[in-house]
Amino acid sequence: MSRNKKEIKRMVLAYEALYIMESNLKxxxxxxLCEYYGKDWTIKTKEIRGIERLTYYEIIDLYVKHPPLINCFTRFYIMKFYELSEVRNKIAHVKPITKEEYSLLKECSEEVINQLN
Structure with missing residues (x-):
């Protein structure tokens, strides 16, 4: 099955937006967490793995359960970040996303950039 150019462009832009979003969150x-807990934050917080080994869902969980991260995003956007998980997995596994899913990704990515930069 041949992919059309619009779908290919959307997927390229989606991967870029996802990469920027996840990199900024991480x-x-x-x-x-290092500033708040120290370099051994994974031990002090009882996190099993370092940040580079966490799944997308686990990264969002950090912003829900750790005091220095809790107020970075509104509850509204945290819920959107969780909703984005399915879209994120499609992108990561090279499955086409819809225009609506791309819009959700762009909204979430822009919120991360606006709040953290």
């Missing part, structure tokens, strides 16, 4: 969480 970098910000790592910096903030």
């Amino acid at each position: 970098d910000h969480a790592m910096k903030t």
